[in-house]
Amino acid sequence: MNELLAAAIRQWVPLAFAATGGVVSERSGVVNIALEGMMLAGAFASVSAASATGNTLLGLLAGLLAGALVGLLHAVITQALRVPHILSGVGINLGMLGLTTYALRLYEGGGLESAATLSYPVMAAAAALAVGLTTLVLARTPLGLRLRACGENPGAARTAGVSVTRVRYGAVVASGALAGLGGVALALTTLGVFTENMTAGRGYVALAAVIFGRWNPLGAAATAFFFALGDAVQIALQTAGLGGRIPPDFLSLLPYVLTLIALGTIRSRNIAPAALGDPSV
Numbered sequence: 001m002n003e004l005l006a007a008a009i010r011q012w013v014p015l016a017f018a019a020t021g022g023v024v025s026e027r028s029g030v031v032n033i034a035l036e037g038m039m040l041a042g043a044f045a046s047v048s049a050a051s052a053t054g055n056t057l058l059g060l061l062a063g064l065l066a067g068a069l070v071g072l073l074h075a076v077i078t079q080a081l082r083v084p085h086i087l088s089g090v091g092i093n094l095g096m097l098g099l100t101t102y103a104l105r106l107y108e109g110g111g112l113e114s115a116a117t118l119s120y121p122v123m124a125a126a127a128a129l130a131v132g133l134t135t136l137v138l139a140r141t142p143l144g145l146r147l148r149a150c151g152e153n154p155g156a157a158r159t160a161g162v163s164v165t166r167v168r169y170g171a172v173v174a175s176g177a178l179a180g181l182g183g184v185a186l187a188l189t190t191l192g193v194f195t196e197n198m199t200a201g202r203g204y205v206a207l208a209a210v211i212f213g214r215w216n217p218l219g220a221a222a223t224a225f226f227f228a229l230g231d232a233v234q235i236a237l238q239t240a241g242l243g244g245r246i247p248p249d250f251l252s253l254l255p256y257v258l259t260l261i262a263l264g265t266i267r268s269r270n271i272a273p274a275a276l277g278d279p280s281v
Contacts, residue, residue, distance in 0.1 A: 004232055009124055011228035013189070014039065014182040014199075016127040018206035019213070019220040020134050021178030025071075027138060027215055028171035029151040029164075029275045033089030034074045036203025037096035038176045041066040042183025044100045047194040050114035059116060060184050067180015068173050070096065075172040079165055085277050093203070101196050114192035123185045127221075130178060135217040147171055151273035179203065214271050230257075 018035045025032035045066035050059025070092060077088040104112055138144040146167055149157040154164045186202070187194050205227050206220075213219030 004229075004236055007232035007235060008225065008229040010120055010189075011231040012225045013120065013123050013127045014186040014202055015206050015209060015224035015228055016131060016221050017182035017185060018179045018203055019209040019224045020127075020130050020217050021067075021175035021182070022207050022210040023138075023213075023215055023217050023220050024134060024147070024178065025172050025175035026210060026276055027151045027273055028147050028168045029154060029273060029278055030075070030078055030168050030172050030175075031085035031089065031277045032074065032172065032175055033086055033204075033207060034070065034092040035089075035175075035179045035182075035206050036199055036201065037089075037092040037094075038067045038070045038074075038179035039183035039186065039199045039203050039206075040093075040096045040100050040197075041070045042180030043187035043198055044103065044112075044183070044194050045180075046184040047112050047114050047187045047192060048103075050116040050188060050192065051112060054114075054116055056116040056118055056188065059114065059188055060118065060181075063180045063184035063188070064177050065180070067183065068177040071173040071176020071179070072169070074176065075169045078172075079168055097197055100194075104194065104196055112194040114188065116188075117190070117192040118184070118188045120189045123189050126181070127185070130181070131217050131221045138217065148273075151275055154275050154278065179206075182206070211272075215273060 018039055021038070022032050022035055042063035046059040046063030048059075049062030050056055053059070074088055074092055077083045077092075078085050138148065146157065146162045149160070149162060150164045150167045150171075157164055157167075182202070183199065186198060206224065209220045209223040209227060213221070213223040
């Protein structure tokens with residue numbers, strides 16, 4: 001049981017960072033399907049920087065910065081160019097998958113790894129801190145009030161003197177930075193290796209956690225742990241030898257099936273921010 005819990009926490013850390021970032025973006029009114037691409041960018045940049053410098057901290061900072069830059073790209077596309085948010089997110093995800101795959105193949109042998117790695121307990125504590133601080137900022141600070149106002153009623157926020165554009169840019173960049181840290185946790189806290197499409201849909205799972213968690217950081221983090229536990233269970237089942245009797249591909253579907261089941265239980269009552277996806281600035 002202790003091993004299962006430890007494995008669930010390991011799977012939870014990347015999801016918690018990304019889901020928290022998703023909450024920040026979506027509470028400001030910007031749909032963030034691009035979490036997957038942000039995580040990929042963070043994972044690739046962190047391993048690249050740590051491999052080149054041998055410095056774990058620089059790898060972490062590189063991953064955070066890469067995620068933030070992808071967040072800035074999403075903000076520019078949705079806010080300045082007025083491209084539909086979902087279209088922008090899907091395009092970024094596909095673009096980052098292609099870009100990181102191409103860059104990975106430029107390395108000799110097609111492998112990218114770093115001897116410098118991060119401690120999982122440290123990243124788990126950082127993820128919990130990120131969830132707690134985000135909850136506090138959204139609920140108890142003027143910045144959180146302005147951000148929530150931009151997601152609920154941007155017209156009223158503008159009337160009150162709030163720059164909706166500025167708030168949304170900041171929220172999406174912060175979302176990218178957090179998702180980038182999710183990629184860092186995924187890549188630098190295992191073997192320090194980046195592999196092709198290593199996020200494997202975790203960004204979408206994090207977005208599902210945001211929705212099921214009712215756009216609340218604590219709810220999103222709790223839901224992310226539920227999905228992570230499903231992932232840990234399927235790994236434990238394969239390790240126990242059930243992969244010989246049950247197709248391994250079927251077992252690997254378990255966390256995604258849980259995600260679909262969770263989304264299917266959401267009531268039809270509209271609980272999303274009222275202006276989510278609204279391009280008004």
